[in-house]
Amino acid sequence: MKRILITGGSGFLGSRLAEALAGENTVWAPSRRELDFTSAASVAAAFASFHPTHLVHCGAVSDVGMCEKQPQQSRIVNVDGPALLARASAENGARMIFCSSDQVYWDGHTCPGRPWREDDGCCPGTQYGRQKLEAERLCAQLCPDTVSLRLSWMYDAMARPGQHGDLVQTLHQMAMSGESRGFACRDLRGVTWAEDVAAHFAAALELPAGVWNFGSPNTGEISALELARTGLAALGADVNLAVPLDLPPRELRMDPSRTAAAGICFGETALRLEECLRRGR
């Protein structure tokens, strides 16, 4: 039986992973008061008391705007914290699973003209993306058995109190209020149902060390605008509530074929979003 320590257990992903992994494992998802992973003493105490075989690191400043506004404070959480945890994992023989992001890939200038692969050069264009990439590299250096999962933007069928919003909540609000919103018509990315991430997570614990694209593909090149309209249609709402925003193009789609070859297959972005919204209606 694995002993899994999950940071960020009150957060969007950590709370769902704690539930998904609990059945077959001993899971501890401490609050920030119980484990502040930016404190070496707190990290040492958590490892000494729980003796994890696996550390799933979901804790972060996950708000991209907040990282731009507070680069130093967010760096302490997004880079220094993971480094402390990686060192403790290596010292205690635990395997580290680091939650990274598709935002490591692109600064808005050069892209491969196809979805990003793990071995493409990364050139993140945001503080958040740079912090995630630096943390991935530090974790691999300090704890060579680290699995870094590059996650895409996630949503779930039901909102949980105290957690940040997601695309599904936005679409429900638009459908209920009739309020229109802008969506970029040249923004390409995968978006992933958190239920799928949680369902595949036990398998992720077994992946070889390294970096893995871990989310739904968007092979149909469906823009943020088209995706929002697909979602509104699934809710039976007026698709024109999603208004085009003419922002510069963005390519954040990930190619998950390496992860699929390891036996972890995510469904297509638009199909899974439709399924989630239809099921929740």
Ligand SMILES: NC(=O)c1ccc[n+]([C@@H]2O[C@H](COP(=O)([O-])OP(=O)(O)OC[C@H]3O[C@@H](n4cnc5c(N)ncnc54)[C@H](OP(=O)(O)O)[C@@H]3O)[C@@H](O)[C@H]2O)c1
């Ligand atoms: N959600 C997405 O769409 C998405 C997409 C790509 C990647 N990711 C990555 O996936 C991971 C999980 O994201 P999420 O959306 O679940 O994040 P979230 O909802 O913002 O949760 C972040 C968690 O981190 C905790 N935390 C922050 N600083 C801490 C500290 N010093 N000590 C202990 N806990 C601390 C927070 O605790 P408090 O509740 O006490 O603040 C919260 O539980 C993150 O690494 C994020 O960057 C998320």
